[in-house]
Amino acid sequence: xxxxxxxxxxxxxxxxxxxxxxxxxxxxxxxxxxxxxxxxxxxxxxxxxxxxxxxxxxxxxxxxxxxxxxxx
Amino acid sequence: xxxxxxxxxxxxxxxxxxxxxxxxxxxxxxxxxxxxxxxxxxxxxxxxxxxxxxxxxxxxxxxxxxxxxxxxxxxxxxxxxxxxxxxxxxxxxxxxxxxxxxxxxxxxxxxxxxxxxxxxxxxxxxxxxxxxxxxxxxxxxxxxxxxxxxxxxxxxxxxxxxxxxxxxxxxxxxxxxxxxxxxxxxxxxxxxxxxxxxxxxxxxxxxxxxxxxxxxxxxxxxxxxxxxxxxxxxxxxxxxxxxxxxxxxx
Numbered sequence: 001x002x003x004x005x006x007x008x009x010x011x012x013x014x015x016x017x018x019x020x021x022x023x024x025x026x027x028x029x030x031x032x033x034x035x036x037x038x039x040x041x042x043x044x045x046x047x048x049x050x051x052x053x054x055x056x057x058x059x060x061x062x063x064x065x066x067x068x069x070x071x072x
Numbered sequence: 073x074x075x076x077x078x079x080x081x082x083x084x085x086x087x088x089x090x091x092x093x094x095x096x097x098x099x100x101x102x103x104x105x106x107x108x109x110x111x112x113x114x115x116x117x118x119x120x121x122x123x124x125x126x127x128x129x130x131x132x133x134x135x136x137x138x139x140x141x142x143x144x145x146x147x148x149x150x151x152x153x154x155x156x157x158x159x160x161x162x163x164x165x166x167x168x169x170x171x172x173x174x175x176x177x178x179x180x181x182x183x184x185x186x187x188x189x190x191x192x193x194x195x196x197x198x199x200x201x202x203x204x205x206x207x208x209x210x211x212x213x214x215x216x217x218x219x220x221x222x223x224x225x226x227x228x229x230x231x232x233x234x235x236x237x238x239x240x241x242x243x244x245x246x247x248x249x250x251x252x253x254x255x256x257x258x259x260x261x262x263x264x265x266x267x268x269x270x271x272x273x274x275x276x277x278x279x280x281x282x283x284x285x286x287x288x289x290x291x292x293x294x295x296x297x298x299x300x301x302x303x304x305x306x307x308x309x310x311x312x313x314x315x316x317x318x319x320x321x322x
Contacts, residue, residue: 007293007302008232016298042253048305050249064304066293069229071259072116072204072266 003062010036010067027053030063042068085172086128099282100128106281107131109193111184111212112202113160114138115147115261116226119270120200120277121164122150125172127278132168133178135192136160147263184208189215198280200273201225206253213238213245217314224276226269230260231296233269236306237276240318242288247309265296 004018014034024030027044031037031053043066044051057063086100108129110117113136124132138160140151148160155163161179168177184192189211193199199216201223203209209225216223222239238244245251272294276287291304308315 005302005304007304008229008295011295011298016300039254043248043250045248045304045306048307050247050309050311066234067229068253068255069227069232069234070204070206070209070253070255071228071261072112072114072202072226 001060002057004030004034005062005064006034007064007066008069010034010040010065023059024057026056027051027063030057030065036065040067042066042070083174085174089127095282102281102283103128103278104130106198107133107196108198108200108277108281109133109135109196110200110202111135111208112204113148113150113164114144114202114204115228115263115266116202116270116273117200118148118150118164119267120202120226120274121168122171123271123274124277125168125175125177127274128172129175129281131176131178133180133192133196134161134164135180135182135184136164137181137183143258147261147266149263149267184212186211190219193219193221196221198277199223200277202270202273203227204259206251206255210245210251213250214314217244222280224273224280226273228259228261228266228269229256231262231265233265233272233294233296235269235272235276235292235294236290237280237287239288240315241285243306243308244312244314246314247312248291248306249309262296265294268294268296 001019001021006014045064046061090100106129110121113134140155140158140163150164150167159181161181165179199221201209201212217240220240225236227234289306291306293302
């Protein structure tokens with residue numbers, strides 16, 4: 001099982017947290033699953049570490065996905 | 073008798089914070105000796121500066137080269153209608169000095185860039201990034217880490233915002249891949265959200281000046297729709313070009 005935590009506008013129309021049994025080989029497959037465009041993602045973390053969308057996902061990983069937030 | 077009077081301090085201004093458990097006269101003395109630089113006097117800079125001035129920071133520099141425009145007035149509460157077209161640092165200075173004349177205020181009408189950033193941040197204990205663009209945030213992240221000065225970052229987008237302390241001892245913006253962020257132009261902004269995030273930045277700054285290091289390696293995400301503040305653990309990245317320079321330091 002992996003845990004996927006969505007933040008800010010990525011929660012609109014979706015839940016905050018998903019615990020999924022599905023196997024995802026990488027971040028791109030997770031974005032496809034949630035129908036999130038890669039250009040809408042600013043930060044993609046696997047277990048608190050910055051990660052490329054092509055990096056492998058393994059069981060029990062915690063994924064955190066953030067859209068761009070940079071205004072002031 | 074007010075607590076400050078019992079301690080022989082005539083000014084009652086800080087009495088209510090001095091009586092906070094764990095704050096005390098020592099805490100107030102730490103704040104009065106502190107030098108803090110706020111970069112950006114907009115939606116985040118206005119609340120951050122206001123609360124730092126009220127708290128009695130010793131020296132408070134603030135940088136902005138913009139003038140006040142009408143689209144600023146929904147959130148930048150130190151700037152009034154009468155200030156339209158004025159330099160933001162002049163407009164802010166005028167109000168801040170009336171809030172607390174005992175703080176040394178240093179308004180800097182200058183655009184922070186790669187040629188002047190190092191000189192501008194030198195001598196400060198802490199920097200607050202209250203910016204509206206990624207390039208300057210990343211520049212400040214790099215220069216502040218090189219000078220070993222922690223940066224309290226804040227950012228907003230519509231109903232959402234974040235606060236994050238970047239430092240040499242903890243993770244930085246590059247560690248979480250923030251450099252890949254592509255901003256919307258213009259970015260959506262609500263005053264009440266900017267107020268929350270700017271206040272979080274001021275709280276973190278005060279906490280750090282009092283010796284609290286618990287904000288390191290944590291990204292705080294505020295969601296005004298769900299009214300939640302999430303805390304996300306962030307690790308120093310093995311790929312961070314900045315942290316790799318100091319990885320052998322103890």
